[in-house]
Amino acid sequence: MTFQRTPVRLAVLSALLLGVAHAQTAAPLRPNLAHLDFLLIPGFQIEGRAHTGLAIYAAPDPKAPGKFVQVGDDDEGLVDLDDVARAAVVYLRDGVQNASPESLRKGRELLGTVLALQAEDGEFYNFVFPNGRINRDGPTSRKSAGFWAARGVWALAEGVLAFRTSDPAYARELEAALNRSVAAFLKGTTPKYGQFKDLGAGIKAPDWLPLGGADIASILAVGLAEYVRATPGNTEARTLLSQLAEGIAAYAPGAPDTYPWNLPLPDTNDPWNWHAWGARQVQALALAGRALNKPAYIDAARTAAGQAFTALLVSRGPVEGFTPAPDLYPQIAYGMESIASGLFALADVTGEGVWNGLGGVTVGWLLGQNEQKLPLYDPASGRVLDGLERGYTNASSGAESTVTGLLALLGAQNRPAAQAKLNLTRLERVTDELIEAESGSDFGSPPETRNTSRASGGKVALLPPGTSLTLKVPAGMTGPYLAQMIAAGPAGAGVRLGTLGASLTFPRDVSTVTKLGRLSLTAGGTLALSSTDKALQADAVWLFPNLAYTLLGRVGERVLLAKSWSDAAQNLDLKQIPAGAMVNVYDRQGRPVAGRELPAYGFALATWAQAGPLPQTGNAGGPAVTLTAEPRVGNFFPLILTPAVDTDAFTTSDQPLRGNLDNPGGEFGATFPAERGPAAGDLLTVGGVPLRFPDWKAPKNVVTLRGQTLTVPTGRYAALHVLGMADHGNYRATVRLRYADGTEESRDLALSDWCGGPQYSEPVAATYPARRGGNGQLETLRCTVYAQKLAVNPDKELREIVLPEQTTMHVFGLTLEARP
Template sequence: MNPTRRTVLGGALAVAAASAVTVPAAGTPTRLSNLAHLDYLRTSVSPPPAAGHSTYGSAPLGVLWTYADRQADGSYQRIGGGTYDPATNTYGQGAYNADDIARAAIVYLRHWTLFHQASSLQAARDLLRALTFLQSPNGNVVLWMQPDGALNPSAEPVELPDPSDSGPSYWLARTVWALGEGYSVFRRTDQAFAGFLRERLELAIAALERQVLTRYGQYNVVDGRKLPAWLIVNGADATSEAVLGLSAYVEAGGSPRARQALAHFAEGIAELQAGSTREWPFRAILPWGESISDWHAWGAQMPSALAAAAAALGDPGLLTGAIGDTAGFTPLLLTAGGADNGWLPVPIDRTQIAYGVDARLQALLAIDLPGQKHLAAFVAAWYFGANRAGQPMYDAATGRTYDGISGDGVINRNSGAESTIHGQLSMLALDAHPDIARLSGETAYEGLQVVEAESAAGGAIVTPPSAWTGESQWSNGSYLSLDGTATWTLPASTHPRLVLPVVNLVDTPDPARTTWTSAGLTLGTLTHSCGPQGISAAPGALQPLTLAKPLPANATTLSARSTGKAQVDAVLLLPTISSLRIGSATLLVSVDTRPRVVDAGKRAYSYDSSGRLVARGTPLVVPGGFTVVLG
């Protein structure tokens, strides 16, 4: 979120809690952002003429190499995407792409806004000129450009839509994002260029009106649920990035049509919030309008977008979803191990990448509440070593952000455009909020655990041809077919735990039922049914369903008895109070039904399910809320 943008919430409570946030220690560099590596990825091209493609002025265009691979000597080699043909100096995809050019332009725009460095404004201008060259007369955008600037509308491997400017796309959404923020900045510095950006943004909005918003008010059925049909590529993720640009444009005096598009898109995003404080996905805003079983981190700017739209439209009601996502889902994501790439619905893709971390951080800072600011410190710590690898992912001396950490803690030390961009967006956000703590130290998690269904005694293991169902993914690539009784041995815990069996729900008049017990205690009964498939890519829906009673503390067995043939993918175990410790700071998250006082120190700040401060000093954890303990 642009650090200069106003927010709807704030005031005395936020100011009062600001003292709870530890500022960087004396001697710590005051500026985290460093554009050196992003500058290294930049270059310029004078593309050959392309019918229908033009830009502002005739100077070379600013572009950005897609990848930077680390060499044995520690240097980095810039490369493009896809197979390289040295004879023609071309890549199967291309050297530069609209997604990265758009987001890099946003980095330089925000850098200029924060530091007023003239070179950043010029870099943003050059990149925006390249982005508009990629835009076609129909308002859509070509994704790839070869090293000489030649456009490559049909890449190998094939990406949809094909050609890439034949319909709505992620890169069209990101073009709207960059043009909106670009207009907001340049209208104060170069009105002629701002006018050009406005024309191109209006062209993009017209494409969205024609290709997407004609479905406003219509709904798709997905496994019995009605989901909005007017999202860009059916995604709240892609739509959220367009909303960030539309919000900036509307706040800068954008057109009535832009305001209407913003309102409609924000409404659609808000309708994808799901779950509750005790039910998956724990108030997260789902990113994909074709699945009720898929949460992924890529492009998932939904809470930030709703906060920006709430400010631009003067509609605080839009904050409900953003607050739920940031105060509900994000804390549980943190205690489960951090900003994983995919809960599908089991946390399967445990890779962690800067775009997912940055999206969580931006959203927390967009909500002007003290609880979210406290959480931001725990998210940001990923860059500084509080992660599975136990090593920094960002190097302030070079401006590099590494390309990710695998689920088993191995760092990919390449540093391509996407990771560099989102790392810099995070550093700029932290530079704009110097009161956010820089946490460091040993990291320990006690949160959501996965027990594979196939580990049970009883039932039959089934391995489908593909783990991917078309809308979700079987954990461990298989599931347990159960028509009788199965028993699992569980890891011990001193906390009671919610039990969420992940089961395949089917649309049938005669569904299977499972009754779950532990040491003679009945925890609950599940009916394995869902509504009509609709546009979902697969019949049925993998869903974690919360049993009525928690598993008692120290219980180590769980049994299920099935009536009818049930498909069980996994069992999720969620402590009623989960935790993340980074050095001397601890985050506690409650899914309990009553307040608890815990033995966790006296410098505690307790927040409710919205992130509002409810207690200070006593380490109280309230239902659906979280507590930060310092020292």
């Protein structure tokens, strides 16, 4: 399914329709299944017989704010096995876990739909059109033993276990269907079992996994493992599980200091590409290791979780994946849940609580412990948003996101160690960073580049043999780092970073990661990157600090997760950890280690009580800018924003591709058509307040909120008037007002989506009859700039305005109103 990967641009798809922008979410004692219930379609016809369907997508209702509508896909269908099967698992687990006959009933109804989509040979179709006809020809639906069939098997296995005591006859019916599918999968795996294909660089991939997918195999294995454990007499199911687990474990290349760090890869046809979505390999290995009595599989799961999953948690969470360059967005519940479920499975298999704690930190992503500090789960409605894009949320709430979000919450529900790590806020982080090769210079000139979607910045720098680039070390990066190189080149191509050298061994045009070595960085310094005797396509230098960490917190408590990238033991002497903290240290497989010395590539989890309010976050990284005011206009002082502008919100008819307002992660974005609105630099009057409109002729003309601190002319004011708008939804964020006496006050700034009309009763300052899309063409969307008013304490001298870090909000103008 791909809907959650599509940027949602209509204002009605606003995160605030769920109230998630600043929701304070309590730890979920029981997940709310109401939105999943809403997605159900009772009496859905599948080729003449009534079943219970599940709509694949749901989007905010443009005619009823706060409501959602079911959505299908014109080409694929309205209902699909992929989502129906996973929803059945949710209902069955909720039914068993929370003793809910209603959930068991709904799970059973969905299992009926699973059976309806199974062919006689045990394979499955996926999609059903609204008219009830099975989509037999679509590439994402035709009969196969692949992704959707694996999910069908998982649901059937969970059904057998859920009903074998209460309804043995029905459980036997499900088991017969499961056996047909097991036979279908064995038909594909057994002929090639034990055969490997050479991918180069000394890596061999198992050639017997279904459609070459370790991700497909892991879904099957998760479904079969507990079934095999409970039903040891089913030899065919046990054989298939054994083959799958062996193949998953065999495809985990790398080393502790080199990507993919023994992380099981998902696709034997695409080496080095790992994706978070569906990354159930750790969960599958842990459960299969227990079911088959194979400790080596459990150890493989421990290695991947202790090394790679902890690295993700310290870094940026459930990223889209690695190509092998980090691909940060979109981040979706599907990816988060796969990682959390792997950690919870390890906790169940090993009995070690640390995995539950890490699983709780992972599920915390859903509740706001993410890059944008936005909850994606609304406990009041049960909706799970379709993911985080770069700078905004996808505000639809389809089946896949809802189902996987609920699976993660169900996983955390009865685990006190996991519950204790929910609802944390990220306060500080030191982690891996990329220095893009294309950012360097060759004798003062930028390098020649080539665009490629798999590069970290969308480009690679082309280095002919013997050429070099000078790279700048970002501010704040000092001390020892592990250096890796993401590049492509012919076999044997060499690359050096300073005095560190390494060779690439993959074929040309296949990106790989090569360890360069260890170096000591000086903030603001330079590094020399050079090729040797063969041409090189350099993507980025990937740098890992010897000690990476993320500091999380809530009122009264702090949690710190640290990860070692050093090949030697090191003291855990972070100043953030107070003397009285509870510190638990582990090796890279999650085995406890005494003391505070962090072993090579190990990790640590520290917790402590801390009095006082939670510190303000999200504004530390924004620049400090000094603003001056225009001459007084009546009782008002329009501020000159020129020193702070950082975004081009406009295009013109003769430059239709120049600006980019709403797509910070891409080259092109939608904009206001300048010729359809106020003149450049016009002084607008809104409700008697003068507000200076941007000079849209300038290359940068508006301020995107990035945590900037704006120093203003010190004085006593009654109000701050804001000219602005939001994109990709309606957003609220906190503006902090700092006074000359050292005190500070917070104000709520609410800005509506530019193409959706005022949602906060704010006055309209300017209206455009159309907007210009990223392709340069006008779109018939009425778009608006709004005015807002924030109160200022008139008895104190205002000195600074600290903007929030919310890049979907933009300020076009600011005016200070003098006190009467």
